[in-house]
Amino acid sequence: MWMSLWSEGFMQRALLATVLSGVACSLIGVLIVTMRLSFIGVCISHAAFAGALVGLHMGISPLISSIATSLLAAGVLGPLADKGNLSPDTAIGVVFSASIALAFLLLALLPGPKSEALGWLWGNVLTVSRENLWLLGITAGVLTLLTLLFFKELQAVVFHRELAAASGLPATAVFYSVLMCSGVAITASLSAIGGLLVFSMVINPAATAYQFTYRLSRLFLLSVLFAVLAGWTGLALSALLNLPSGAMIVLVSTAMLLVAVSLSPKRRFGGGGTR
Amino acid sequence: MKPPACELREVWVAYGKTPALRGVSLQVEQGELLGLFGHNGAGKSTLLRTLLGLVSVQSGEVFVEGVPVHQRYPPHLRQRIGYVPQILRVDAGAPVSARDVVMMGQYAQIGWGRLPSWQHHEAANRALQAMGIAHLADKPFGHLSGGEQQRVLLARALAQSPRLLLMDEPTNSVDWQFVRDLRKLIREVHEANALTTIVVSHDAPFLAGLCDRVVLMEGGKTLAEMPASALLTWVGQEFV
Ligand SMILES: Nc1ncnc2c1ncn2[C@@H]1O[C@H](COP(=O)(O)OP(=O)(O)O)[C@@H](O)[C@H]1O
Numbered sequence: 443m444w445m446s447l448w449s450e451g452f453m454q455r456a457l458l459a460t461v462l463s464g465v466a467c468s469l470i471g472v473l474i475v476t477m478r479l480s481f482i483g484v485c486i487s488h489a490a491f492a493g494a495l496v497g498l499h500m501g502i503s504p505l506i507s508s509i510a511t512s513l514l515a516a517g518v519l520g521p522l523a524d525k526g527n528l529s530p531d532t533a534i535g536v537v538f539s540a541s542i543a544l545a546f547l548l549l550a551l552l553p554g555p556k557s558e559a560l561g562w563l564w565g566n567v568l569t570v571s572r573e574n575l576w577l578l579g580i581t582a583g584v585l586t587l588l589t590l591l592f593f594k595e596l597q598a599v600v601f602h603r604e605l606a607a608a609s610g611l612p613a614t615a616v617f618y619s620v621l622m623c624s625g626v627a628i629t630a631s632l633s634a635i636g637g638l639l640v641f642s643m644v645i646n647p648a649a650t651a652y653q654f655t656y657r658l659s660r661l662f663l664l665s666v667l668f669a670v671l672a673g674w675t676g677l678a679l680s681a682l683l684n685l686p687s688g689a690m691i692v693l694v695s696t697a698m699l700l701v702a703v704s705l706s707p708k709r710r711f712g713g714g715g716t717r
Numbered sequence: 718m719k720p721p722a723c724e725l726r727e728v729w730v731a732y733g734k735t736p737a738l739r740g741v742s743l744q745v746e747q748g749e750l751l752g753l754f755g756h757n758g759a760g761k762s763t764l765l766r767t768l769l770g771l772v773s774v775q776s777g778e779v780f781v782e783g784v785p786v787h788q789r790y791p792p793h794l795r796q797r798i799g800y801v802p803q804i805l806r807v808d809a810g811a812p813v814s815a816r817d818v819v820m821m822g823q824y825a826q827i828g829w830g831r832l833p834s835w836q837h838h839e840a841a842n843r844a845l846q847a848m849g850i851a852h853l854a855d856k857p858f859g860h861l862s863g864g865e866q867q868r869v870l871l872a873r874a875l876a877q878s879p880r881l882l883l884m885d886e887p888t889n890s891v892d893w894q895f896v897r898d899l900r901k902l903i904r905e906v907h908e909a910n911a912l913t914t915i916v917v918s919h920d921a922p923f924l925a926g927l928c929d930r931v932v933l934m935e936g937g938k939t940l941a942e943m944p945a946s947a948l949l950t951w952v953g954q955e956f957v
């Protein structure tokens with residue numbers, strides 16, 4: 443009976459959604475982990491969640507409104523982190539708490555049953571819509587293409603932004619583009635994995651891969667591999683045990699990270715201390 | 718007549734509201750090895766960053782090889798400036814090898830969406846060899862010692878085939894035994910590649926033994942200039 447589940451249409455869509463969001467999130471995750479932008483990533487994912495609720499309130503597509511708010515957050519945070527009078531941590535903290543507050547306010551004000559809104563909070567890969575699947579597919583495809591085309595530039599900016607700029611690379615444009623792409627990748631994955639969990643899907647596979655290699659190209663490959671592995675394992679467990687899929691996927695990826703850290707030849711947590 | 722390698726005219730630069738350069742004028746001739754000396758906070762690093770176009774110039778003019786760069790920096794000029802920055806804080810596990818770092822200097826010249834050609838790899842190999850670190854090429858950059866990292870960054874600058882070389886406090890991250898080697902190395906690189914070189918340091922003996930001419934900076938201004946041989950006497954008398 444359980445095996446027959448996999449041939450169901452909704453299950454195949456779920457498998458596809460997991461692969462696509464795994465690719466999108468983990469590519470972005472490698473950049474976020476190596477450029478140490480974790481807090482910016484958290485912030486963007488919560489802004490995306492608040493945006494989905496704004497959409498529900500105003501009767502527009504939550505997908506579109508969450509893309510708008512996450513791009514807004516990315517667009518505000520980049521310059522703030524760069525040259526604000528506030529320290530970046532403070533700026534991020536302010537945007538982060540404001541978007542959480544906005545999300546919960548909107549959640550409380552929402553009339554009637556809140557199941558759709560909670561769906562954006564927790565996510566459900568089994569009910570991913572057709573339009574969302576398209577968005578995920580396009581996002582994963584475009585991000586893969588961009589990563590290949592701009593691999594050199596990304597590598598240089600990951601290593602040292604000012605040095606990249608000094609040698610004539612458009613380092614600031616690359617940095618802001620990474621933030622914008624994070625916004626899109628996170629939003630596209632939102633309804634599959636949920637606003638509270640999507641961020642761990644960005645960080646965990648990249649941090650897991652970080653334990654095993656000193657090469658950026660392998661970091662991208664391993665990260666995608668771990669994301670898809672975590673996605674499918676989590677999905678299988680959730681179907682088997684009848685538990686929420688987003689939560690299972692994240693727990694599996696966390697377990698993978700813990701195992702990786704304990705096995706790591708580097709013995710270092712992703713993006714950890716400087717020497 | 719050749720234009721100066723680079724020139725600042727009455728340049729003001731500020732971080733927020735605090736000025737870091739207060740009307741600096743400086744002219745560096747082609748082929749010169751110039752030392753820039755001063756205490757911490759004097760504005761030396763900011764001067765280098767101004768030549769690289771990394772900070773915006775509030776007023777005044779900046780020229781590289783006679784071309785004004787303070788409004789729009791022509792990419793081909795910037796690609797030919799080798800820059801060895803002060804200290805790099807890089808995670809020990811960072812996913813870059815020494816060779817990657819050396820290649821990176823050429824990325825802007827290669828252009829996006831293209832793979833490096835064998836000439837670019839050759840340039841990197843030659844630079845690694847010239848710095849005596851060919852055997853470290855495939856090690857993670859974060860695993861190297863301060864002196865080794867310094868050589869990698871110098872190799873990176875060389876692989877760019879620069880015309881202008883800017884070094885910021887090269888003695889900071891290396892131990893005293895390496896300082897003498899470093900002086901020889903910079904001198905050799907400067908002469909072998911017919912460069913114009915600016916070396917920033919707060920280490921007077923190091924500059925005195927290395928440069929042709931030294932410019933002193935204090936409080937965002939140039940204070941004096943002298944032949945390098947006069948630096949130690951001057952420092953002993955006035956600059957303590
Ligand atoms: N990124 C920065 N933000 C704000 N102030 C800075 C920054 N970098 C340097 N400064 C200030 O500008 C002045 C000149 O600094 P700098 O050029 O680094 O001096 P030096 O290299 O001679 O030690 C100092 O007062 C320093 O505090």
Ligand SMILES: [Mg+2]
Pocket residue numbers: 758761762763803885886
């Ligand atoms: Mg300095």
